[in-house]
Amino acid sequence: MLVYLLRRLYQATFVLLGVMTIVFFLLHLSGDPTQLLLPLDATAAERAAFRTQMGFDDPLALQFVRYFLQVVQGDLGYSYRHGEPVLGLILERVPATFQLTLASLTLAILVAIPLGVVAAVRHGTATDSAAMTFALLGQATPVYWLGLLLILLFSVKLGWLPSGGRAGPETLILPAFTLAVFSMARIARITRSGMLDVLGQDYIRTARAKGIVERIVVFKYALRNAAIPLITVIGLEFGVLLGGAVITETVFSWPGVGRFAIDSIFARDYPVVQGIVLVLSSVFVIINLAVDILYTYLDPRIREAGAFK
Amino acid sequence: MSALASPASPPLRRPLGQRLRRSLAGRVLRSTNGAVGAAIILLVVGVALLAPYLSPHDPNAQNLMARLKPPAMLGGTWAHPLGTDQLGRDIASRLMYGARVSLFVGFVTAFAAGIVGTTVGLVAGFFTGFVRTFLMRLVDVFLAIPYILFAVVVVGALGSGITNLILVLALTRWVQFARIVYGQTLSVREKEYVEAARVRGNSRLRVLLAHVLPNVSTPIIVVMTLEVAFMIIMESALTFLGLGVSPHTPSWGWMLAEGKDYMSLAWWLTVVPGLTIMATVLGINLFGDALRDTLDPRLKL
Numbered sequence: 001m002l003v004y005l006l007r008r009l010y011q012a013t014f015v016l017l018g019v020m021t022i023v024f025f026l027l028h029l030s031g032d033p034t035q036l037l038l039p040l041d042a043t044a045a046e047r048a049a050f051r052t053q054m055g056f057d058d059p060l061a062l063q064f065v066r067y068f069l070q071v072v073q074g075d076l077g078y079s080y081r082h083g084e085p086v087l088g089l090i091l092e093r094v095p096a097t098f099q100l101t102l103a104s105l106t107l108a109i110l111v112a113i114p115l116g117v118v119a120a121v122r123h124g125t126a127t128d129s130a131a132m133t134f135a136l137l138g139q140a141t142p143v144y145w146l147g148l149l150l151i152l153l154f155s156v157k158l159g160w161l162p163s164g165g166r167a168g169p170e171t172l173i174l175p176a177f178t179l180a181v182f183s184m185a186r187i188a189r190i191t192r193s194g195m196l197d198v199l200g201q202d203y204i205r206t207a208r209a210k211g212i213v214e215r216i217v218v219f220k221y222a223l224r225n226a227a228i229p230l231i232t233v234i235g236l237e238f239g240v241l242l243g244g245a246v247i248t249e250t251v252f253s254w255p256g257v258g259r260f261a262i263d264s265i266f267a268r269d270y271p272v273v274q275g276i277v278l279v280l281s282s283v284f285v286i287i288n289l290a291v292d293i294l295y296t297y298l299d300p301r302i303r304e305a306g307a308f309k
Numbered sequence: 310m311s312a313l314a315s316p317a318s319p320p321l322r323r324p325l326g327q328r329l330r331r332s333l334a335g336r337v338l339r340s341t342n343g344a345v346g347a348a349i350i351l352l353v354v355g356v357a358l359l360a361p362y363l364s365p366h367d368p369n370a371q372n373l374m375a376r377l378k379p380p381a382m383l384g385g386t387w388a389h390p391l392g393t394d395q396l397g398r399d400i401a402s403r404l405m406y407g408a409r410v411s412l413f414v415g416f417v418t419a420f421a422a423g424i425v426g427t428t429v430g431l432v433a434g435f436f437t438g439f440v441r442t443f444l445m446r447l448v449d450v451f452l453a454i455p456y457i458l459f460a461v462v463v464v465g466a467l468g469s470g471i472t473n474l475i476l477v478l479a480l481t482r483w484v485q486f487a488r489i490v491y492g493q494t495l496s497v498r499e500k501e502y503v504e505a506a507r508v509r510g511n512s513r514l515r516v517l518l519a520h521v522l523p524n525v526s527t528p529i530i531v532v533m534t535l536e537v538a539f540m541i542i543m544e545s546a547l548t549f550l551g552l553g554v555s556p557h558t559p560s561w562g563w564m565l566a567e568g569k570d571y572m573s574l575a576w577w578l579t580v581v582p583g584l585t586i587m588a589t590v591l592g593i594n595l596f597g598d599a600l601r602d603t604l605d606p607r608l609k610l
Contacts (some may be wrong), residue, residue, distance in 0.1 A: 015450050019453055019454055137591065140538070140590040142545055142546060143546070147581070152579060242455050243459075246457050261461065262460060262550060265552070277454060288428055
C-alpha cells in the first residue's frame with residue numbers, strides 16, 4: 001500500500017516535471033522567444049537587448065535550469081501586460097474557475113448517474129433509448145455553440161438570465177450547464193455500461209433470489225460496485241472540465257483562468273500563458289493523485305493489484 | 310494446389326448477397342445507428358466534394374443589398390434557402406464549402422494523431438525497459454495538460470492557419486491512440502503466435518508490423534473514427550476563438566464566430582452552422598459506435 005502510494009507520488013512528480021519541460025519549450029516553439037514576447041513592430045536592436053536581458057542567448061540547458069529553479073520557488077515570472085507576478089494574477093482567478101468547474105461537475109454527476117442507472121435497469125426500453133439519445137446528442141454538441149444557444153434563448157429572447165459576467169448565483173446557471181453537458185453525456189454512458197456489467201453478475205442474481213427489494217439490489221449492490229471505476233472517470237472528467245472552461249469562460253465572459261488564458265494569448269502575454277498551463281496541469285495531476293488514493297481506500301483489491309501496475 | 314483447384318470444382322464462394330450481409334460493412338450497416346451514421350457521413354462528404362456544383366452562390370460573394378435575410382422556411386426566398394449573413398453571403402453555400410474544411414481537418418488530424426499514437430503505443434507495449442518507461446511517462450505528461458488549453462496555447466505560439474491547426478490537433482490527441490494501443494499490445498505480445506513468429510527468427514520490426522499491429526488494429530479503427538468527430542468539434546472551436554482557419558476560408562467555426570454578433574437580429578446565423586456541426590459529429594459518432602459494437606463489443610472506449 002505504502003509502496004504503491006510512494007510510486008504514484010513519484011510518478012506525479014515526474015509528470016509535473018514533464019509538464020514544466022513542455023511549458024518551457026512552448027516559448028521556444030517558434031524559434032525565437034522574442035517573437036512571442038515583444039510587440040510585432042519591435043526593432044532588431046530592441047530584440048537583441050531583450051534577448052540579453054532575459055538570458056535567451058544562454059545555452060538552452062542553462063535557461064531550463066534557471067526556469068526550473070524559479071518555478072520551484074513559486075516564481076512564474078511577470079506579466080508584461082499587468083506588470084505583476086504571474087502566480088498572483090492566476091490565483092486571483094482560480095476561485096472563479098473552480099466555482100464553475102465544481103458546479104458543472106456536480107450538475108453532471110447529479111444528472112448523469114441516475115440517468116445511467118435508469119437506462120441500465122430499463123435496458124432495451126424506450127427510457128433507455130431516450131437516455132442514450134440524450135447522451136449521444138450531448139457528446140455531439142460543441143460546447144461553445146450550446147453556450148450561444150442558451151444565451152440566445154434565455155438572455156436575448158426570454159431575458160431571464162444574464163448572458164455573461166460573474167455576480168450572483170444566477171450568472172452561474174448558464175455557464176455551469178453549458179460546461180456540464182459533455183461530461184454529463186459521457187458519465188451517463190459509462191454509468192450505464194458499468195451498471196449493465198454489474199447487473200449481469202452472479203451476486204446480483206443471488207441477491208434477487210434472496211428476495212431483496214429491487215431498489216436495494218440496484219442502489220446498494222449494483223451501483224456501489226459500478227461506482228468504483230466511475231470515480232476514476234470523474235477524476236479525469238475534472239481535467240476535461242478545466243480545459244473546457246477555457247471556451248465556456250470566453251463565451252460567457254466568466255472572469256476565470258480560462259478566459260485569462262485566451263486574453264493573454266491574444267495579448268501575447270506569454271509568461272501568463274505558461275503559468276496557466278502549469279497551474280491547471282498541476283491541479284489536474286493533484287486531483288488524479290487524490291482520486292487514486294481514494295480508489296485504493298474504496299476498493300481493497302487495488303491495494304494488492306495496483307502495486308504491480 | 311493446382312491439382313486441387315481443377316476447373317471442375319470452382320472455388321467455394323457464397324452467393325454475393327450473403328457475402329455482402331456477412332461482410333463488415335454489411336454488419337455495421339444493418340444496425341440502425343450504423344446505417345444512420347453512414348448516411349449522414351455520405352451526405353456530408355458528398356456535399357463537400359460537390360460543393361462547387363451544388364452551391365447556389367459563390368460562398369464569398371457579398372451582396373450588401375440582401376443582408377441578414379432569413380431562411381426560405383422562415384419567410385425568406387429560395388434564392389437563399391438558408392438565408393444570408395451580415396455581408397449578404399449565402400449561408401447554404403458557405404456551409405457546403407465549410408464542410409470541406411471541417412472534413413479535411415477532421416480526417417487528416419485523426420489520421421496523423423493515429424499514426425503517431427499507434428507507433429508510440431506499439432513500441433512502448435512491445436519493448437521493455439527504458440523505451441517503455443520513457444514513452445509512457447511522455448503519455449502521462451500529455452494527458453495531464455488539459456487538451457483544449459494546450460491546443461489553444463500552441464496555436465497561439467505557432468500562429469493560426471490550417472497547417473498549424475492540423476499539427477496542433479495531432480500533437481494534442483495522439484495520446485488517445487497511444488494509451489489504447491499500448492494496452493492492447495501488452496496483451497497481444499504474450500500470445501503464442503507472437504512467440505512463434507519470434508522463434509522463427511523474424512526481426513523484431515517484422516514481428517511488430519506483421520503480427521502485432523494487425524491484432525491491435527480494431528481499437529485503432531474505432532478510435533480513429535470517433536476522433537474524426539472530436540477533431541471537427543475542436544477545429545470549429547479553435548476557429549471560433551480566432552485561432553484556427555483563416556477568416557477568408559468559409560468554415561463552420563467562423564460562421565458561428567461572426568454570427569454571434571448578430572444573434573439578436575438573425576438567430577439563424579448561430580443556429581444553422583451549429584446544427585450542421587452537431588449533425589455531422591453525431592453521424593460519425595453513431596457510425597463509430599456501430600463499428601465498435603460490430604468489431605468488438607467488449608471494447609471500452
